[in-house]
Amino acid sequence: MKLRLVLGDQLSTTLASLSDATHDDLILMCEVNQEATYVKHHKKKIVFVFSAMRHFAKTLRDQGLRVHYVTYDDPKNTGSLMGEVAAQIQQHDISDIVLTKPGEFRLLAEFETWARLLNVDVDLREDDRFLSTPAEFAAWAEGRKQFRMEFFYREMRRKYRVLMDGPDPIGGQWNFDADNRKPPPKTLNVPDTYKAPVDAVVTEVTHLVAREFPDHFGDLDPFHFAVTREGALQALDQFMTERLALFGDYQDAMVQGEPWLYHSHIGLYLNCGLLTPLECITRTEAAYHAGLAPLNAVEGFIRQILGWREFVRGIYWLKMPEYKSTNALGASRPLPDFFWTGETQMNCVRQCVLETKQNAYAHHIQRLMVLGNFALIAGLAPDEVNEWYMLVYADAYEWVELPNVSGMVLFADGGVLASKPYAASGAYIKKMSNYCDSCSYKVSVKNGPKACPFNYLYWDFIDRNAEMLHSNPRMGFMYKTLARMSNEKREAIANDAQRFLKEIGIK
């Protein structure tokens, strides 16, 4: 008989390795120490994954399939995926192991050893829940000097015929991003995020996580993520009806006390398989045609899923394993403690860390332009920053986390993913948020102890990395401005940066 291993981020009944499952086969799902601790995931992420796995096992059993489910606290649990597979091979007459390719390179490398180590046939299938394969991406990338999401995205729009009017994009433009950068208005009545009721499975798993992972980062309560496909579909529905219409307008906005804003909060469901990208795209396009949301919102949202999500995955599989150790800017400073505690005078950073700790979520601009921007301009080491991002978010898996961090945020890949570093001074955060209103630093002050640290760290970053960045055409303006600065000003910037980094204990 065939043994079909289903991983914690493969919770889709349409999964390639389940497509030909019969009642004679054995499906294996296991909660293992290996996966729960290769990074010390946020407690909420573990509650989410284990609860969703348990519900999914029931879904498969309800379909008449035979599932062997190993709970984390089963005394016979070997702690590893291979240990659990080997245990089943010992007990049953297994001819093949059927697998869908995993989301991370380290596991793919492990699975590729199983045929030899376990002496069985291994049928490793493409993960067709994604909308492009690594081979298709590699063919697209072939011969290109630079990979730009925009061009890849246009191909995907054509391939799936999304928002198309014959050969042209609906509305005459591929991208409406220029309309999607509105600062937040003074008052916003943001609808709440979807809150799933806590069921008996979640309660049991919460106790288990409190007991087994006490030293992991993050708050356990409140927990309101959906843990079933039905719940994830309700979360998607709620986004479509209550938030999609304003998704575009406030996509880049940040508001104190509003962690969720008009984002969809479905990344964790997409990444573990409770939702599929195509159904999200189809529903969004239908909302546009039904007049429920404007084109800037619909195109912007579809671009995130059909464009960015597929693009970063393509880069991951094209560039691994080297991608994991890139450090083009030679950044080497350690992560300051406040990334864990939130204890910093920088209000923007404090809000984003504390929300991350509570929710295992921060929206894209908080990840990119506050936390990521700080990591970039303070010169934090890519390894440490990657570990942090992998650990703190419920939607984190290496295929999507690593390109976002090493490529988009840190420019550690030297420009494979982004044409320039997303570095910004306090002025950007001031424009796009209300964080500066309650900060003990002054965003309008450029130097000295009261100045916003983003201001001098930004120029210190530009100055420090001149050799690597000055010839980048998109940075020309910044280097011209730097060249016009007096030596005293440059010295003040460097001194402020040194003083601040010392104060936070990383210099």
Ligand code: FAD
């Ligand atoms: P929305 O803003 O509502 O966007 C809709 C969907 O589009 C997301 O759910 C996601 O599936 C997709 N998407 C949007 N932006 C991206 C992107 N840059 N790359 C890939 N997919 C995207 N996303 C993850 O899924 N896992 C991660 O570990 C992760 N780490 C990130 C780290 C950094 C430093 C940055 C800058 C971004 C990261 N992202 C990651 C991308 C993005 O921030 C999250 O997908 C998004 O915030 C999830 O929230 P949401 O579902 O409300 O997204």
Ligand code: DLZ
């Ligand atoms: C994220 C996660 C966690 C926390 N635990 C498990 C687990 O116990 N068993 C499992 O099969 N999968 C888990 N996962 C998801 C895997 O880490 C994920 O499949 C790989 O990282 C590949 O993307």
Ligand code: SF4
């Ligand atoms: Fe952040 Fe600077 Fe604004 Fe304070 S003043 S919230 S540190 S951008």
